[in-house]
Amino acid sequence: MPSSKAPTPPPRLFSGMQPTxxxxxxxxxxxxxxxxxxxxxxxxxxxxxxxxxxITVEQDPDVLRRRVRVTAAQFLAAGVDPARSILFVQSxxxxxxxxxWVLQCLTGFGEASRMTQFKDKSQREGAExxxxxxxxxxxxxxxxxxxxxxxxxxxxxxxxxxxELTRDLAxxxxxxxxxxxxxxxxxxxxxxxxxxxxxxxxxxxxxxLGGSGCLFLLDDVKASAKxxxxxxxxxxxxxxxxxxxxxxxxxxxxxxxxxxxxxxETLEKRFEGxxxxxxxxxxxxxxxxxxxxxxxxxxxWLSDGSTLDDVLADGAVRARAISGERxxxxxxxxxxx
Ligand code: ATP
Ligand code: LTN
Numbered sequence: 269m270p271s272s273k274a275p276t277p278p279p280r281l282f283s284g285m286q287p288t289x290x291x292x293x294x295x296x297x298x299x300x301x302x303x304x305x306x307x308x309x310x311x312x313x314x315x316x317x318x319x320x321x322x323i324t325v326e327q328d329p330d331v332l333r334r335r336v337r338v339t340a341a342q343f344l345a346a347g348v349d350p351a352r353s354i355l356f357v358q359s360x361x362x363x364x365x366x367x368x369w370v371l372q373c374l375t376g377f378g379e380a381s382r383m384t385q386f387k388d389k390s391q392r393e394g395a396e397x398x399x400x401x402x403x404x405x406x407x408x409x410x411x412x413x414x415x416x417x418x419x420x421x422x423x424x425x426x427x428x429x430x431x432e433l434t435r436d437l438a439x440x441x442x443x444x445x446x447x448x449x450x451x452x453x454x455x456x457x458x459x460x461x462x463x464x465x466x467x468x469x470x471x472x473x474x475x476x477l478g479g480s481g482c483l484f485l486l487d488d489v490k491a492s493a494k495x496x497x498x499x500x501x502x503x504x505x506x507x508x509x510x511x512x513x514x515x516x517x518x519x520x521x522x523x524x525x526x527x528x529x530x531x532x533e534t535l536e537k538r539f540e541g542x543x544x545x546x547x548x549x550x551x552x553x554x555x556x557x558x559x560x561x562x563x564x565x566x567x568x569w570l571s572d573g574s575t576l577d578d579v580l581a582d583g584a585v586r587a588r589a590i591s592g593e594r595x596x597x598x599x600x601x602x603x604x605x
Contacts, residue, residue: 282418284316291486295463295473299424345565356583507539
């Protein structure tokens with residue numbers, strides 16, 4: 269007899285990125301966004317442009333407005349599919365800030381003080397100038413995730429500690445008020461979790477570091493190819509994957525492997541007897557092909573502004589239907605009348 273049970277819905281997944289630059293970089297794409305696209309097949313995926321996180325450091329309002337749209341357009345250009353997944357802007361769902369307040373009241377001051385991203389960023393800003401929002405940033409991130417019962421959170425390596433805090437807060441809330449939140453798992457793909465800066469392969473590629481070691485996906489591809497060709501490589505001349513001994517060359521192999529879908533071992537064999545110059549040439553070609561198409565698709569989404577706005581408005585309605593219910597549950601459990 270056929271089972272009368274409704275099929276179990278796929279697990280939920282949540283992730284977000286800050287609209288803090290006019291373009292995402294290759295680290296954002298390979299470390300997170302490429303996974304977002306793949307995981308849509310097996311999860312109910314919810315993706316968010318986290319503009320409230322962005323204002324933890326000072327932003328020009330017009331620039332922020334533009335970057336929210338550019339960031340969303342890049343998610344779509346990468347293959348986030350609004351027919352299957354939810355794509356929205358964080359500030360369009362006030363539930364996030366509301367839930368964050370409750371979670372802040374469950375977070376120890378010492379616990380929040382241990383977040384290394386806060387320590388790094390506040391050092392850069394100067395401790396006196398750093399905002400309290402920068403301090404409570406990871407708790408807003410926990411609210412983002414927990415409001416959607418997300419079981420999985422695809423991010424790069426640098427977000428591991430924030431995910432640990434999210435898990436602790438979910439467990440603490442559940443222990444105190446009864447089963448409420450799903451305790452999420454980070455989804456961090458080791459091979460691409462930390463793409464390195466091309467000029468400083470001891471640092472991860474990042475928007476804030478920027479410069480000639482960072483490949484911004486919407487930049488002129490010729491300029492990016494030049495950056496690849498002047499990437500810092502290592503002593504010796506053999507193209508082998510050795511992240512400790514040869515971080516620069518290994519980073520280029522990681523990039524080429526991810527962009528071409530060819531394994532590192534196959535690439536090592538292919539470059540036997542060849543030099544660093546040959547490797548760079550091939551990385552530049554693969555990157556140019558990828559980034560050219562990516563930029564074109566992004567600009568198409570941006571030129572059709574009303575469709576983009578519709579996608580985001582529809583995403584906010586669908587997101588709030590989920591987060592509104594979870595927030596009401598939280599409010600009731602903590603004793604708000
Ligand atoms: P900022 O420098 O402003 O902190 P960022 O470049 O580090 O920005 P985020 O917006 O903080 O980027 O990160 C968005 C997503 O991209 C996160 O999941 C993060 O882990 C991932 N990510 C960022 N940089 C890299 C990188 N170099 N390699 C792999 N993943 C990365
Ligand atoms: N802190 C994250 C951005 C972010 C996020 C989230 C990621 C905010 N909320 C929820 C995953 C899930 C960063 O990438 N810097």
